[in-house]
Amino acid sequence: MARRVAVPAGPLGDDFSFVSPVAKYVLFFFNLLFWFSVCLTIIFLLQLAAGVLGFVFSDEVLGGAVGVLGDPSAVLLGDSPPFVPQARGKVSEIINGAIVHYRDDLDLQNLIDFGQKEFSCCGGVSYKDWSQNMYFNCTATNPSRERCSVPFSCCLHDPDQVVINTMCGHGMQARGYLEASAFIHTNGCIDKLVNWTHSNLFLLGGITLGLALPQLVGIILAQLLINQIRDQIKLQLYNQQHRADPWY
Template sequence: MGGGRRRETPGYDEDFSFVSPVVKYLLFIFNFLFWIISFVMLSIGVYARMMKHAEAALACLSVDPAMMLMVVGVLMFIITFCGCVGSLRENICLLQVFCIFLTIIFLLQLVAGILGFIFSDTARSKVTEMINNAIVHYRDDMDLQNLIDFGQMEFGCCGGVTYTDWSRNMYFNCTEKNPSRERCSVPFSCCIISKDKTVINTMCGQGAQDLEYVIAGDQIYTNGCIDKLVNWIHSNLFLLGGIALGLAIPQLVGILLSQILINQIKDQIELQNYNLKHRSDPWS
């Protein structure tokens, strides 16, 4: 008998799909969890900003913890949204955006870590500049104030390089023209407070900058927070390495899953095109 024979798709039936449901929904759940976290961070940041006075909030945007939460929250929200929708809808474009963003963030973290290690002096000067800027705006932002107080009490330190750095703040400035009752003082978080005290004297740092270094050391921490922070980093390199690894692993997992899913979707598209072609021309 003459005539040709209809070709079938080699090795695959009509219901076959290259896209693995495990990879697809694992990537979706992965992104959905971080999307919820980003939404919470963004909400907290927005709420904290709304609770602040406008003038004080605008005065120190660069050292505002609420602003930092909002920026990180927005970035995470956009990236994880692309991952969620891209995986659920099998959209290659959104998945590529998600993958590119994660790769850029991972590389930036890697470069920042390497540069911070190589140019440690430059990194130290930048951190010092940030701390000094935070000291200037200490009374302008309650969130920033709480953060500084927590850091000084946790590390047992005071100021940036030394406790006299608090003279940079207009309220603690030692000039004779300063009318503040906190003139030449330091925050209570600089004070050496015994653990058995249940009530903290918030004026314990009164006039501490006027005292001699040795005498001041009896009632406040005289070492700056920069040296304390550097010593803590040197003593906890394994912990910091573990944290860095803990941050890197989810990013690498996201990149890997998105790349696998992108390749699977591309294979599925090729299969669909193959089937359409041979349905329209069954004798080809």
């Protein structure tokens, strides 16, 4: 049903306006804040992971991510049985693909190193997953100088160490778990990343809500402003008709 506007008993002054300046300027502020946030986000993403975006957000990976989040109620309610296996499979696919392309892009390499140091992990399931990379592959036919090695981000670093030894992971894949654990993190990153995501769902949901709330307010203000503009147009038409025909 169309919204009806109360018709004034007589012509109002030309300076009268239904359009609220408060709504107009608040809407302008929210739009400005939104586009400023978008620009900052784009710049941050380009600087942090420009090389990995094409891989992570490919059609296959994006489709899987949508599938994981296909039931938002289950995710928000912490219904872990359907969420964790799907999330683990998708994270495993992404991490294993990133391991294969580790040396192909510097931004991807820095992102993986940051993740392994932040979560104190190495590889997908274990440090031996680095054999999937052609440079770290541990087969006897691999001529690479990094054969059977792992990236330095897998190493157990001494807090007092000033200079990082980038060769600390040399030959670690050839060692057993117990022996290697004295020098590197032997546990994989998949379970740690999935567990971190699942334990921070409410935090991630709050961030998402915080990003969506200004847009919701902007939509409401925009609709309010549209209605006020329509009322103003009707008022102007009414005043014009009243001036042309006082008996109208």
